[in-house]
Amino acid sequence: MQRKSLGMVALIALPGLFLSLIFAMLLLLAPAKPAAANCGPAVSVVIDGNTKVEGYTQEQLKNAAAIMGAGKAVNLSVKGQMISVMVSLGESGLRVLDHGDGPGPDSRGLFQQRDNGAWGSYADRMDPAASAKNFIKALQAVPGWELLEPTIAGNKVQRNADPYHYQKYWPEAVKLVQELSDGKLSLKGSDCAIPGQSGAGNDYPWKNSPTWMQVGDGAAAASPLGMFYRECVDFALWRVNQQMGSTSAPFKFLNGNFRPDGQGLGSALTWKAGWDAKGWPTGKTPRVGAVVWYAPGAGGADPTYGHVAVVKEVKDDGTYVEEGYNGNPPPDDHNYYTRTVSSNVPSAFLYLPTQEEKK
Missing domain, CATH: 3.90.1720.10 (endopeptidase domain like (from Nostoc punctiforme))
Known part of the structure; x- marks a missing residue:
């Protein structure tokens, strides 16, 4: 050549x-x-009964808002909020599931958290805000998570078999956080592209x-x-x-x-x-x-x-x-x-x- x-x-x-x-x-x-690796500070959420995002139910939007709110409470960056929503999309479709699956029959909630003591009580895992808080705490404990590809960061918390399982949910997570933020959230010049x-x-x-x-x-x-x-x-x-x-x-x-x-x-x-x-x-x-x-x-x-x-x-x-x-x-x-x-x-x-x- x-x-x-x-x-x-x-x-x-x-x-x-x-x-x-x-x-x-x-x-x-x-x-x-x-x-900056976090693509901006945390954003607040504005949602009511009239909020609509194409392809999502009110239940899903409320759960996404709960996740974003849990992030905002601890000043999680907007990238962290997007990662959290992405993982929930990949685990439960932003629904509070009261059942698990083959690899995790005891998994529950928005993040399919296991009954192993790491994610609180059954009530915590079934509560959108509490389960999101526990996920975010674990995410922030991952060294250098802000510099990781979003799906890799999510995988280091969830430890599922395929580290690229969440990759396809990232664009939708970005869209949801943008749509539910309290102002016009632009990613121009950010590290969330x-x-x-x-x-x-x-x-x-x-x-x-x-x-x-x-x-x-x-x-x-x-x-x-x-x-x-x-x-x-x-x-x-x-x-x-x-x-x-x-x-x-x-x-x-x-x-x-x-x-x-x-x-x-x-x-x-x-x-x-x-x-x-x-x-x-x-x-x-x-x-x-x-x-x-x-x-x-x-x-x-x-x-x-x-x-x-x-x-x-x-x-x-x-x-x-x-x-x-x-x-x-x-x-x-x-x-x-x-x-x-x-x-x-x-x-x-x-x-x-x-x-x-x-x-």
């Missing part, structure tokens, strides 16, 4: 005045604060912008993200912003503010180090929406700078479809491409904070 001189750089050094200009710009950038649902095809906003080689002026070729237009790193950082709910200026994640230590995210070469500095997870398993990282020379990547792309689709045969920019040799460089790649070719996959490698 030829990829020489591809995925080049994020404002690499250029001679003379431009280098001085970039250095001065970097000095003006304050060290970035780590991105849904990875893997970022865009379709070549929706890169600057697909017609000139490259630094075309204009001969690096400053004129820098995108709003602080990378060169139509480089692999600019497209990948666009996808990261997009998946995290930031789709227009001012963008949340920039070359200059991505790392909490104030260093630039840099060329493809330094992206793995950038993820490590930020404390975001990495692994060897492709996940839709994850950044694909090639170390220098890996898989035909540039021997100096490496390459980054984005996982578009994961197949069952051990391959995945990656999408990106500047992944083909001239004259088709600096354009959008897709290709199917064996999962063992890249050096690593860089996950968003709401993703975790499936074990």
Whole structure:
């Protein structure tokens, strides 16, 4: 897979005045604060007999409101409220069930909590507010739960066999919390976006912008993200912003503010180090929406700078479809491409904070 001189750089050094200009710009950038992982403070609930959400009964809405209220009482973040509603959707369909199932015949209530002493009395488990309070207490005891993919966080509390059981309920949980909140709850720029649902095809906003080689002026070729237009790193950082709910200026994640230590995210070469500095997870398993990282020379990547792309689709045969920019040799460089790649070719996959490698 030829990829020489591809995925080049994020404002690499250029001679003379431009280098001085970039250095001065970097000095003006304050060290970035780590991105919030909880996507905002807890929200209060407004619900009455006239409240309607398509697809849900009044009983379900009242139970969702009880869960959100239990979270608000302990200042649980909105992400925590969404996780709690998601788990209840996956366990009981937001209904107070007075029966269990094969694996848990003694399970009861909104969260199908067991009669093992950890979840209070039978009355507690059958009470929406009390059972939600106990679930939330257990969720908050999970180390780093705010950075986990929602279904993984839920699974670490419930300990069910399939850690991805709750994944399909996340969009509905987001919708319910938005609809039942006391104000307009926007997820723009938040960490409650849904990875893997970022865009379709070549929706890169600057697909017609000139490259630094075309204009001969690096400053004129820098995108709003602080990378060169139509480089692999600019497209990948666009996808990261997009998946995290930031789709227009001012963008949340920039070359200059991505790392909490104030260093630039840099060329493809330094992206793995950038993820490590930020404390975001990495692994060897492709996940839709994850950044694909090639170390220098890996898989035909540039021997100096490496390459980054984005996982578009994961197949069952051990391959995945990656999408990106500047992944083909001239004259088709600096354009959008897709290709199917064996999962063992890249050096690593860089996950968003709401993703975790499936074990």
